[in-house]
Amino acid sequence: MSTSAGSGSSGGSHPFGALREQLRDAAATFADDAGAVPGILSGMVDDVDRALREELEIFPVCHHSPASALAMVRRLREKQPKVIYVELCEDLRPLLDELRNCRLPVALQAFATDIDGFPPDWAPLSVVAPITEASAEYQAIAYALDSPDVELILVDRSTDHVFQWTPREPAEPAEAPAAAGGSAHGAEDDTARHDEAALHGDAVGIEIGDLRPRFAELEAHLLHHGKVRHWSEWWDQYVEQPLVGADYDTYRQVMVMIGSLFRRLRPDRHARDAPDEDRERYMWTRIREHLAASGADPAGCLYVCGAFHAASPVEQFGLAAEGEPYEISPRTETRWMYGLIPSSHSAIEAQFGLAPGAVSIASATWAKALKRSGVAPFRPAGEKGGKKKRAVRGRAAQPSAPGSPEGVADRLSGFLATPPVLDDLDEAELLGWCVDIVGLARRNGYLASTADAIAVFETSILLAGMRGRGRPTPYDFEDAAVTCIEKDTVPGRRDVRRLCEILLGGDRIGAVGYDAxxxxxxxxxxxxxxxxxxxxxxxxxxxxxxxxxxxxxxxxxxxxxxxxxxxxxxxxxxxxxxxxxxxxxxxxxxxxxxxxxxxxxxxxYEGVTIEQVLEQRLRRDAWAPEATAATALEAVEEAILYLGSRRLADELGARAVELLTAERTVDGAPRVLRQIRRLLAHYRAAEPELPRWCERFVTAGYAHYCTLLPTAFADEATGLRQVTAMLGFLFEMESFALSLGCDHTQLELAVRQSHPEAPDKVALVWAARSRLGLMSSAELRSRCAELLANPLVIPAFPRYMSGFVQALEPVPTLTPFVVEQLSKAFARLPDSVLLPWLPKLITTLRDGARELVPVLVREAGRTFPAALPAVDAWVPPWSARPTASMVQPGGADAAPGGVVARLLAAHPATCDAVAGSLGYDAGWRTAEPGDGGAQRLVAGELLTRYPQTADAVAALLDLRPVG
Known part of the structure; x- marks a missing residue:
């Protein structure tokens, strides 16, 4: 406590002198530590005395408290202040005028995506300040909005300062501002309330009057001795209900005393109070600045702040404080945007660590208190869901004049010495609850009856009596209903506790009106x-x-x-x-x-129209530091799909070219290939000519992937899928790239220089060389046969097959060869190799080559017999078998391949082409004597060597082979 408190003496002239002496005597009698406890108790009295003597009237509040709201309404009608200072972020003031267009509860929000001066991983920054009707700050705001001559000033630090004062540690950024800006506790919500509880997202919560013990042991002690389950219930029983009907002076003194108690009973108090004290210095600085600039009379002003801050020890406290002026740091260059968002009772409970249903019960208490007291609350004219404007009536005289010794009367002594008043049982209200909860439970699948309603009624009274209450509270009723109705099962989506919340008011959800x-x-x-x-x-x-x-x-x-x-x-x-x-x-x-x-x-907050926001986001994604060519191509596609903007698509396409040439890895090659395929197909179908950037992308990609291909084959960190996509791009775009001036030799050299060691990549290189004509089909089959014949290589053969399967995308003509090799592998590989390979093969086909499975299935359908009876007699076309002649028995063409030889003789051009492609001299020679004068071809020798070809051709020509 600072020495500026000034009211620590115990003279009888002070209104709290007698109370101070009583507390000191009690502490000396009962406390073990004769030094600490008396200091705390007398310090609490000093804090109350100091707050009530302040020239500027301080109104201490607790957030979402019906007692605070009711006291505020009464005080506003009686005092009718001309200036109201509210503990709320000062830059949120313009939003308050839009509350008349909303249905409460709503939340004031400050939002920033482009941040400057904060760690980049904090973005986006978001702050919300929820407002309900049963809150003192809303009543003050509503009063000011409907009173043209009343000035409403927000004096708390700006949202920018909320994050400026946040410790910049590698911890979670969303939790750090909670210590400086109220609380951001979590709460466990059931599934039915998840959407409503998430209305605030991950924003930092700002609340007026975070009045809760910041000492865990103290809170546990209060809950244990108060015979309650959670803090919300303790507050309702021991503070809220007694203060709902209290007079104004008693309300103020009790609230300041509670704030002082919780403030003083904190471990490491001086270190933990630093953020709160900075806020208090900030607020009092703003108040003095406004009073000096406006010349307002402090007697006509009201300062609404949390009870915790009303018991402030800072040297800047009060208008007459002699402490040094507080230096307020400038805001950062972060661009903040402001708006109203819908809120709900469950969202408030989740964000500020309140018990589920606490805000709903507070709302019901507020409605009951208004009905009992006959006080009319303030609502802005035109508020959605509200009534017409109520005129502010009342007399300007004040019952007491804060700031003068004679205006302060000791109400604490009587309040603390008087035992709690036990309200009489309201049987009608409790019976209504019991009957309604049984009906609601039956509609939700519970087997409840009239007997359960009677049991809930009696149990509620029993629980209230055990907890020292004369009248059951909603919390007693909830416990009784759970005990008597729910038992051990929940037949539906809602449990009984949730049904009680619905019955007592439900989770009210606000809405922002169209004009706001x-x-x-x-x-x-x-x-x-x-x-x-x-x-x-x-x-x-x-x-x-x-x-x-x-x-x-x-x-x-x-x-x-x-x-x-x-x-x-x-x-x-x-x-x-x-x-x-x-x-x-x-x-x-x-x-x-x-x-x-x-x-x-x-x-x-990001733009005026939704198209503008999408365009900004596409540009932001394409020019982000981590952007890739695939990201930019995806942005091009979305610009075409959603915006139809050729200008933007060309701009993003040019960016894609820049990113592709700057990439040093090929991780995004599969996405690049998919995207450019779709875009080229679209432009060729919808545009008269391709955009210039597409031509540049193809030529740049051809050169880029040719350059990186040998390195990608040799690098173990580069996956097979990435290399396959590179080859797919090069082979698929080759004709287009060559027409634009690229050199085929570059691709051929890149493939020749590729010397991988991994078996799957080796197979991929073989496929690429086959595609370029650097390896014949016979040589490819020969190499695969050598692999199957080598016992040392057999365990690695499945990896070769994985490479061939992936090669179908860049080299689809290998499909018959892959079907052949898969069939040979299943026929020849031992079970010890085959069985472990099957899951990997299935995974490869499902994930890495999903689009290739139909191709393999179609080729297999052409190769294998279509009917089951034909399987036994079927011989694979690649299997060796005895030579078959294509002649009738005893005919003149008994030589192997005789009919086919005559066909080729009749069409010599075909013979020349086939023989030349196989590397033979397609010359013609006359038959030797004894050959019957028939001409023979070199191709005839080929048919003798490869009888399966003769059989296949004969089958196509509908000729019958004869063995």
Whole structure:
């Protein structure tokens, strides 16, 4: 405690002198440590005295507290202040005027994506300040909004300072600001409340009046002796209910005392208080600055802050403080955007660590207190869901004048000495709860009856009595209902505790009105209006679009696809697709725009129209430091699909060329190949000529991949899929690249210089050489036969086959060869090699070569017999067998291949071409004497050597082979 407190003396002239002496005597009698406890107790009294003597009236509050809200309404009607200072981030002030267009609860939000001065991994930065009707700050805001002569000033540090004061440690960035800005505790929610609890996302929460023990042992002690389960229940029983009907002076003194207690009972108090004390210095500095600039009379002002800050020990506390001025650091260059987002009771509970249902119960308590007291709350005129403007009435006289000794009366002594008043049992209310919970439970699958209602009634009274209450609270009722109805099973989606929350008020979900939405969100709703749906409803809306019968809905379809791209499940297509070259004539959509209003609001921070936001994001992705050529090509495709912008597509395509030439790895080669295939097919079908960037991309890619090919084959870190994609690009784009001036020799040299060691890559090189004519089919078969004949190589043969399977993409003409080698492998490999290989082969075909499986299946269908009876007599075409002649028995053409030889003799040009391709001299010679005068061909010798060819040709010509 700073020496500036000034009220530590115990003279009888002070209103709290007697109370101070009583506490000191009690501490001396009962405390073991005669030094610490008296200091804490007397210090609490000093804090109360100091806060109440301050010239500027301090109104201590607890967040979302009906007692605070009720006291605020009464004080505002009585005092009618002209200036209200509120503990809330000062840069959120413009948002308060839009509250009249919303349905509470909502949250004020500050959002930043382009950050400057903060660690890059913190982006995006988001701060929310939720507001409910049962809160003192909202009543003050509503009063000021409907009073033109009242000035509302927010004095807490800006959202930029929230993150400036965050320790820059490698810990989670979202948790760090919680210590400086309130709390960001988590809470376990059931599945039914998950969506509502996530309304705030991962934003940092700002609250007015975080009044909770920051000493775990103290909180556990209070819960144990208070016979309650969690802090929300303790606060409701021991603070909220007693203060709901208390007078203003008693309310202020009790709240400051609680704030002082929790502040003083903290381990390592001076170190932990540093962020809070900086906030207090900040707020008092802003208050003094405004008073000096406006010349306002402090007697007509009201300062609304958390009770924790009302008991502040800083030297800048108060208008008459003599401490040195506090230096406020400038804001960073981060560009902040502001808006309102929907909130809910469960979202507030989850973010600030409150018990599930606590805010709903507080809302019910608020409604009951208003009805009992007859006090009319403040609501801004025109508020969605509210009533018409209420005139502010009341007398300006004040019952006490804060800041003067004679205006402060000791109410704490009476409050602390008076035993709690036990409310009489409200049987009608409790009976209504019991009957309603049984009916609600039956509708949710529970076998509840009238007997259960009676049991809940009696158990509620029993639990209240055990806990020292004369009247059962909602928490007692919840426990009784769980005990008597739920038992040990939950038949449906909701348990009994959740049903009690629904019964007592439910999870109220707010909404931001149309006028309070950013321009982008309003533009989206306007453009989707032809659908005729209630897009702000929180339920799913089904939209059916017949684009052929109603072409005027095409702009709605275009907008929905962009929403799908940017916001995911907000717009989910049930029927219809959008791909290059495809346009649906009918579409069906599930729309959840009202449920995802927060995402739409945050999207509005990035631009004025949704097309502008998409264009910015595509450019940001393409020019990001980690961008690749595949990323830029994907951006090109999306620019064509969603924006139809040739200018943007050309700009992104040029960026793709730059990124491709700058890449030093080939990790993105498969994506590059897929993307450029689709784009070239689209441009060739839809455009009269290819864009210039496509030609540059093909030529640059041809040279780039030729250069990297030998290194990629030799590098063990480069996967087979990446090398296959490189070869696919080179072979598929070769004719186009050669027409643009590339050199085929470059590709041939790259393949010749490739000398891999891995078996799968070796097979891939063989396939590439076969494709380029550097290796004949006979040599390829010979090498595979040598592999199968070598016992030392057999265990590695499956890896060779994996390479051949992958090679089907760049060299599809190898399909018959791959089917042949797979058949030989299954026929010859031992089980010890074959069985471990099967899972890997299946995985390769499923993941790495999914598009190649149909090709293999079709080729196998042409090779293998189609009927089961033919399997026994079937001989594979690649198997050696006795020579078969294609003549009738005893005919003149009994020589092997005689009929085929005569065919070739009749068509010498064909014979020349076939013999030349096989490396033979296709010369003609006359038959020797004894050959019957018939001409013989060199090709006849070939047919003798390869009888299976003669059989195949004979089958095609419908000739019958004769053995």
């Amino acid at each position: 939405l950013p321009p982008l969100a309003r533009d989206v709703l306007d453009r989707l209006e032809p659908l005729g749906l209630n897009l702000q409803a929180r339920t799913n809306q089904r939209a059916l679009l017949d684009l052929q019968a109603a072409p005027e809905l095409k702009p709605c379809s275009d907008l929905l696809w962009i929403l799908r791209r940017l916001l995911g499940d907000m717009a989910r297509p049930i029927m219809g697709a959008r791909r290059l070259g495809e346009r649906s004539i009918q579409e069906s959509w599930d729309l959840a725009i009202g449920r995802n209003q927060r995402s739409l609001v945050e999207l509005g």
